[in-house]
Amino acid sequence: xxxxxxxxxxxxxxxxxxxxxxxxxxxxxxxxxxxxxxxxxxxxxxxxxxxxxxxxxxxxxxxxxxxxxxxxxxxxxxxxxxxxxxxxxxxxxxxxxxxxxxxxxxxxxxxxxxxxxxxxxxxxxxxxxxxxxxxxxxxxxxxxxxxxxxxxxxxxxxxxxxxxxxxxxxxxxxxxxxxxxxxxxxxxxxxxxxxxxxxxxxxxxxxxxxxxxxxxxxxxxxxxxxxxxxxxxxxxxxxxxxxxxxxxxxxxxxxxxxxxxxxxxxxxxxxxxxxxxxxxxxxxxxxxxxxxxxxxxxxxxxxxxxxxxxxxxxxxxxxxxxxxxxxxxxxxxxxxxxxxxxxxxxxxxxxxxxxxxxxxxxxxxxxxxxxxxxxxxxxxxxxxxxxxxxxxxxxxxxxxxxxxxxxxxxxxxxxxxxxxxxxxxxxxxxxxxxx
Numbered sequence: 001x002x003x004x005x006x007x008x009x010x011x012x013x014x015x016x017x018x019x020x021x022x023x024x025x026x027x028x029x030x031x032x033x034x035x036x037x038x039x040x041x042x043x044x045x046x047x048x049x050x051x052x053x054x055x056x057x058x059x060x061x062x063x064x065x066x067x068x069x070x071x072x073x074x075x076x077x078x079x080x081x082x083x084x085x086x087x088x089x090x091x092x093x094x095x096x097x098x099x100x101x102x103x104x105x106x107x108x109x110x111x112x113x114x115x116x117x118x119x120x121x122x123x124x125x126x127x128x129x130x131x132x133x134x135x136x137x138x139x140x141x142x143x144x145x146x147x148x149x150x151x152x153x154x155x156x157x158x159x160x161x162x163x164x165x166x167x168x169x170x171x172x173x174x175x176x177x178x179x180x181x182x183x184x185x186x187x188x189x190x191x192x193x194x195x196x197x198x199x200x201x202x203x204x205x206x207x208x209x210x211x212x213x214x215x216x217x218x219x220x221x222x223x224x225x226x227x228x229x230x231x232x233x234x235x236x237x238x239x240x241x242x243x244x245x246x247x248x249x250x251x252x253x254x255x256x257x258x259x260x261x262x263x264x265x266x267x268x269x270x271x272x273x274x275x276x277x278x279x280x281x282x283x284x285x286x287x288x289x290x291x292x293x294x295x296x297x298x299x300x301x302x303x304x305x306x307x308x309x310x311x312x313x314x315x316x317x318x319x320x321x322x323x324x325x326x327x328x329x330x331x332x333x334x335x336x337x338x339x340x341x342x343x344x345x346x347x348x349x350x351x352x353x354x355x356x357x358x359x360x361x362x363x364x365x366x367x368x369x370x371x372x373x374x375x376x377x378x379x380x381x382x383x384x385x386x387x388x389x390x391x392x393x394x395x396x397x398x399x400x401x402x403x404x405x406x407x408x409x410x411x412x413x414x415x416x417x418x419x420x421x422x423x424x425x426x427x428x429x430x431x432x433x434x435x
Contacts, residue, residue: 029090029105032137032411033374033404036367037319037328038186038210038289039133039158043312046110047086047421050397051382052337053359057296057310058242060174060220063393064423065114065124069242069296070176071218073114073122073167082114084126086395086421093414097406109419122167130161133186148195152270159184159210172223178216182251182289185209191270200261203272204279208321210287212251218244238300246292246314253287255322285322290315292331303344310335316366328366329373335361339384355384357397365403369410376403391425 034040045056045068056068062077065084076082086109094101112126139151159182167176185207192202225237259279262272292315298308312335316328337359346352363376378401385394396419403413 029092029415030103030134030136031092031413032094032135033365033367033413034133035135035137035153035155035188037316037326038287039131039155041131042129043333046084046112047382047395047397047419048384048393048423049337050399050419051357051359051380051384051395052308052339053335053361053378053380055296055298055308055310055335055337055359057244057294057312058220058240058298058308059296059306060222060240063425064395065112065126067110067112067124067126067128067163067165067178069218069220069244070124070165070178070216071167071169071174071220071242073124073165073176074120074169074174074220075167076114076116076122078116078119080116081426082112083424083426084110084112084114084421086110086419088417088419090415090417095406095412095414096409109421120169123165125162125164127160127162130159130182130184132158133188134158146194146196146199150193152191152193154189156187157185159186161214167218172221174220176218176220178218180214180216181211182214182249183211191272193265200263200275201265201272202259202261202278203274204259205257207256208253208287210251210253212249214249214289215247216244217247218242236302240298240300240308242296244294244312248291248318249289251287251289253285253322255281255283255285257281283322287321288319290318304341306339308337310337314366319366327368329364329368331364331366333361333363335359353386355382357382357384370408372405372408372410374404377401393423393425395419395421395423
C-alpha cells in the first residue's frame, strides 16, 4: 500500500512544480481593468462551484475539494483521495461608445489534491493563479505648447498561490485553516510618444516581484433534520452555514524601475533605441493585501436539491504597494446558487444522476474610475457528470456576464467563460484481506 501511495503522490508533486512554472508563463485574457491593484483577482472556487455562481462557503462534499472554505475538508470520506485539475477558456468583448474589440485566452485554472488524515481531519494542497495582470491600453491627449501625445500602458504577469488547507470537525461543527504562499512578477510599462519631433519620447518600466504567506480561517456547521423519522438520506434536510476570515497579508516586494528617453522606435513589436537614462532604481518594500470576511447559508434536501447564498467582502481600500495607495474601493459580492440531481440512486437513466447547476452573482468591484465604482454581474450554468466506473466526476461550467459601463467614455466588458474540471477519486489505506 505504501508503494501505491508513493507511485501516485510523487508524480502529483512533480506535476505541481511543473505547473508552477507554467502558471508563471500564462497570461490569460487581456483586460484594461487588470491595470489596477494587483490585477484581476481569482475569487472563484473550483468548477464544481462555477455553475452555481461560485457558491461554496457553506458547502462540503466527499466527491470534490472546496478551496473556498478550508473547514469543508473535514467532511472528506475516510480512505478516499481526490485529485482535481481544471482549465478555462474566456472571451471578452471590450466596448466603448464608438468601437469594440474581442480578446480570448485559455489557461490552467487550478490543481488540487485532497485526502483525509483522520476521520475528523481532512487536508488539501494545490496551486492556482491568484491574480492576473494583462492589458495593453492606448490613450491620446493634447498638451499645451507640445501638441498631441500618445500614451500606451502595458502590463503582464500575475501572482500565483500554492496552498495547504486543513479542516477539523467535532460532530456537526468544523473549523479550518488555509496557509498559502503567494509569489509572482507584476510588470507595468508606460510609453509617451510625442507628435512634436523636437520633444524626446519617454519610456517607463516597473517590475515588482512579490512573495510571502497568507492565512485564511473557516467555519462550517451542519444540522441534519430527519423529517420523516427515516434513515434514508432522501428524506432528510441538511441546514449548513459557513464563514471565512481572510487575514491581511504583508508581502515582501522587490522593485526595479527604469526610465529612458528615445526618439527612434518601431511599433510592432514595440522596440526603442534609448537615448538617455532618466531613472534607474532598485529597492525593496512591502505590498499589503487586505483582509476580508464572508458568510454563506445553504439548504439541502437529500442528495437531490441544494440551494444557497454567499456574501463576501474585502476592504481593498487599505491596499498599498511600497507605502503608496492605489485609490481602490472596498469590494463586495453576493451569490445565489442551486443544484438539482433528479435521482442519485437511479440505475435506469444516467441523466437522472447528473448534477444540474444554476447561479447568479453580482460584485461591487474595487475599481473606481471617474467617480464610478464598476459593477460586475453574471449568470452561470453547470453540469456534474459522474464517471461511476472510475469513481470520478467531470464538472462543466459556463458563465455569462459583464463588467463596467460605457458611460463617461469608460470601457464595458461583456464576457463568457467556460470551465472544464475533472475530479479523480481513489481509495487508499485499505488493508488487504488476502495476500
